[in-house]
Amino acid sequence: MSALGPDFVRLDGVTRLFPGGGGVADLSIAVPCGGFTVLLGPSGCGKSTTLRLIAGLETPDRGRVEIGGRDVTALAPSARGLSVVFQSYALFPHLSVEENIVFGLKVRRVPRAERGRKLAEALALTGLDGLGARRPAQLSGGQRQRVALARAIVADHPLCLMDEPLSNLDAKLRHAVRQDIRALQRRLGMTVIYVTHDQTEAMGMADQVILMRDGRVEQQGAPAALYERPASLFAAGFVGTPPMTLLPAALVPLPPPPGHAPARLVAGVRAEALCLAAPSAGLLPATVEASEFLGAETFVYLRLAGGAQNGAQVIARLPGRNEPAPGAAVSLGWDPAATHWFERDSGRRVPDEPFPDLPATAADPVARAAV
Known part of the structure; x- marks a missing residue:
C-alpha cells in the first residue's frame, strides 16, 4: 500500500527482449493509484518498452501485467482502460482541434450531447477555448500538446501513459506545459505514468521516480530520496x-x-x-x-x-x-x-x-x- 493509494499498475517479473538487443528483463514495478510516476533513464534503458508493455503495444515474453487488479497481459490496448499521449502528438492534420479531441468518443459511439459536454470541459481545462476550429498546422507546439492532453482527458480513463510528451518543445514551453500536466493530473485524480530521460522533468513532476538502467530498475522512490541517498x-x-x-x-x-x-x-x-x-x-x-x-x-x-x-x-x-x-x-x-x-x-x-x-x-x- 502506497501513501498515495493502493497499487493501480503492477508488473511482476516481466521480460521482453528484442533480437537486436534491448528490452526489459524480470521487471517488477508498482504504480500507486492517483499518483504521478516517472520512468527515468538514458536512451535504451527500457523505459519506453515498459510503457508499451503497460499499454498493450508490446506483449511480454513472460511475466504478468495488472491494471486496477485485473490481469491485462493478454488484452488488447483498447480493452485496458487507458489513454496514451505520444511524443509526436499523433493528431490528424485534416481534422480541427475539436474533431481531434472527440475522435475517440465518436468511434466509441458516445452520444452527441455527452461528447459536447466532455469537449467543453477539456477545452476549458487545457486552455484551448476559442481554438476549436483550427487545424493542428495553425497551432504552436505547446497548443498541439494541449490538444493531445485534451483528447486523453475526454476519454475519461483512470490511467494515462505519456511517452516523452515534451521533447519537441523548447525549454520555456516545456516548463509551462509541465506545470499544466501536473496541475491537470492532480485536479482529475488520474494515475499517470510518464517516460522521460530529462531528470528536471522527473524531479519537478513526480511523486515517484523509477530510475532504469539496462532494462532493470536501478532505484525507485520519491525524487528527494534519489537525490539525497542515491543507491548506486x-x-x-x-x-x-x-x-x-x-x-x-x-x-x-x-x-x-x-x-x-x-x-x-x-x-x-x-x-x-x-x-x-x-x-x-x-x-x-x-x-x-x-x-x-x-x-x-x-x-x-x-x-x-x-x-x-x-x-x-x-x-x-x-x-x-x-x-x-x-x-x-x-x-x-x-x-x-x-x-x-x-x-x-x-x-x-x-x-x-x-x-x-x-x-x-x-x-x-x-x-x-x-x-
Missing part, C-alpha cells in the same frame, strides 16, 4: 545537475566507513556541498578553469591537481555571484557528513553510519574564502 554510482551520476563528483576514496582526506578499505570505495559529493578556499594542506588541490554565473548561483569548473585523479574535472555550485579567476589555485573541502560512499566494484551504496570524530580542521565545513 549510476544513480549518483545520473540524478543531479551538475552530477555528483565521484572520487576514489584513497584521494579523499577522510577516513572511510568502518570495516571498509579505501582502495575498494568511491566517495561522492554533491556540487552544492563543495566549498572553495585558499590552498591548504589536507584538502584537495585544484585549479579554476572557468565560471558560469547563472543569477542565483554560480557553477565553478575546476581541474584536480596531482594524485590518481590528476586532470579530473569537478564542478562546484556556489550561491550568488562567486567567480574566482581562471587559473587560480584553490582547495576543495566539504562537511564530512555530506560524503556518499559507494563500493567500487559493485557500485552499490555503503549503508549510512554516524561519521567518526575528526580533527576540527577536517570535521568543520571549509569556509569559502577569496581566491
Whole structure:
C-alpha cells in the first residue's frame, strides 16, 4: 500500500527482449493509484518498452501485467482502460482541434450531447477555448500538446501513459506545459505514468521516480530520496545537475566507513556541498578553469591537481555571484557528513553510519574564502 493509494499498475517479473538487443528483463514495478510516476533513464534503458508493455503495444515474453487488479497481459490496448499521449502528438492534420479531441468518443459511439459536454470541459481545462476550429498546422507546439492532453482527458480513463510528451518543445514551453500536466493530473485524480530521460522533468513532476538502467530498475522512490541517498554510482551520476563528483576514496582526506578499505570505495559529493578556499594542506588541490554565473548561483569548473585523479574535472555550485579567476589555485573541502560512499566494484551504496570524530580542521565545513 502506497501513501498515495493502493497499487493501480503492477508488473511482476516481466521480460521482453528484442533480437537486436534491448528490452526489459524480470521487471517488477508498482504504480500507486492517483499518483504521478516517472520512468527515468538514458536512451535504451527500457523505459519506453515498459510503457508499451503497460499499454498493450508490446506483449511480454513472460511475466504478468495488472491494471486496477485485473490481469491485462493478454488484452488488447483498447480493452485496458487507458489513454496514451505520444511524443509526436499523433493528431490528424485534416481534422480541427475539436474533431481531434472527440475522435475517440465518436468511434466509441458516445452520444452527441455527452461528447459536447466532455469537449467543453477539456477545452476549458487545457486552455484551448476559442481554438476549436483550427487545424493542428495553425497551432504552436505547446497548443498541439494541449490538444493531445485534451483528447486523453475526454476519454475519461483512470490511467494515462505519456511517452516523452515534451521533447519537441523548447525549454520555456516545456516548463509551462509541465506545470499544466501536473496541475491537470492532480485536479482529475488520474494515475499517470510518464517516460522521460530529462531528470528536471522527473524531479519537478513526480511523486515517484523509477530510475532504469539496462532494462532493470536501478532505484525507485520519491525524487528527494534519489537525490539525497542515491543507491548506486549510476544513480549518483545520473540524478543531479551538475552530477555528483565521484572520487576514489584513497584521494579523499577522510577516513572511510568502518570495516571498509579505501582502495575498494568511491566517495561522492554533491556540487552544492563543495566549498572553495585558499590552498591548504589536507584538502584537495585544484585549479579554476572557468565560471558560469547563472543569477542565483554560480557553477565553478575546476581541474584536480596531482594524485590518481590528476586532470579530473569537478564542478562546484556556489550561491550568488562567486567567480574566482581562471587559473587560480584553490582547495576543495566539504562537511564530512555530506560524503556518499559507494563500493567500487559493485557500485552499490555503503549503508549510512554516524561519521567518526575528526580533527576540527577536517570535521568543520571549509569556509569559502577569496581566491
